[in-house]
Amino acid sequence: MSNMTPKMRVKDFFDREKVDQMPCFSGMGTITVQAIEKMKARFAKIHTSAELMAGAAITTAEMFGFDGVVVPYDMCTVPEALGRGASFYEDAEGILYPTVPSKWANLDEVDLPESFDTLFENGRMPVVDDAIGIVKKYNDGELAVGSWVLGPFTMAGQMIELDVLLKGLRKDKERVEAFLSKMTDLIIAVARHYQGLGVDYMNIREMGSGADIISPRMWKTLIKPNLEKVFASLDSPKILHICGSTDLIIEMMNDCGADAVSVDQKNNVVESRKKLGEDAMILGNFDPYGTLVEMDAADVVAVIKQCIDDGVDAVWPGCDIWPDVKKENMEAYTQTVREYGR
């Protein structure tokens, strides 16, 4: 067991086998400026090149000792492939993630193809495919490779104006439901495609559906059925991640068919553990910006220990790691997972 490779460690963790130490990984972007600088690259460029995309993930994993790598990093790859475009901010100073510049203004404008078969030839989808291929091959496949796709509701909010979508949940329910159903088919197509490429775990990020945005009742009727359909269509390991307020919906999250639920720092994991029981797999739940960017390194240890003491099965950041981390904070985070998570 002491000779476990990072990939074996993650695989056995999800298989609920005994592991030599808690795996240190995430289901969301885990790249740092230190890695990007080491590659002599720029953040704005790593989204459009398979080599740079894969390189940023691998270099970060090597620098800080992660068991897994995750690609892609931005939320625009799928909307871009469906004609919504992507802004990369190549001339802007500092780090800005790509955004979708031209969402549909209303439901009448929605123009989706009958089938998503050709989706993977469009935009940067081939870049992501190639990046997955590169990270899978790295060091004889030593690292676990994760990928993610937004959940149906959050993806819908990337394709159409969010206020139209949110108001439509009440005012135009039938058409919004039909749109979400189509988004569900899209998510299944993308997630299955990445599973077909051999990723080791798949994270569905329904991050815009927390109980600080929509009511638990609405979550039950409009979000849950689509997530159930997504998870019924995917192989294991599969994870459902939602950030923001999740205490009121954690039980429904756990009933969607995922192998694990991932939550952020707003979740009361002690209570969630009581609600879900010992068999549930909970991932989380530290604030990546507060902990890795703002905090003193000496205080990071306590944050990570608290996550473990509260009852997470593996420590996951509550969101993408913001790349401009302090190196010593990253080291404190990964080292504490290794030592305290034994």
Next chain:
Amino acid sequence: MGKEELRKELLKQLHEGVVEFEEDTVKEAAQRVLDEGLNAYDAVMNGLASGMVEVGELYDQHEYFVPELLMCADALYAGLDILKPYIRLEDLGDKPKGQVVIGTVQGDVHDIGKNIIKMMFEVAGFTVHDLGRDVPLENFVEEQLKTDSEIVALSAMMTTTMMGMEKVIKMIKEKNPNVAIMLGGAPVTSDTADLFGADGYAESAGNAVQEAIKMIGRLREMQKK
């Protein structure tokens, strides 16, 4: 029906129209306020804005969520569009309220919180210069200089775009140290606002709504004095 009785009835309709997100009810009541020669500012503050204060309470109590808030805001705007042209200068305290430049910083396409804060400023009688979302940082500086606005309100929904705020604050304060800067958005804390040199902040999209509504509430209290 006497004039005071009619006033109370119309204020109630405006209030309840906002709470129940009934745009048509609000429009009809707002038009009647004008037709009956009642005070438009009174109708905005004690009808529409007071309705929005109740909406904030319903949000706090987890009765309402963001979809409901957005629909209530639409109802408020439906009334405000009708009433605003008829607000008299003296109702605002003998001089126009200030001007505010508002927008979501570059890299951020979330504008729900920003739009609700904008509504708060409009209710309070400010002239709002809305730059929209994903706004290049230098545009805030240019617009402030062009309009000589007293307030610049910046919104960022994501941690990843929040850092842009610090640059804008520095650029604006260099050119005009008297401008008040307000920050808002999910990742912004009072510590961040202090660190960046801002003059005020609203905590999150949800909290922005609550903060905006609290500010409307305070304005109504001030008006009563």
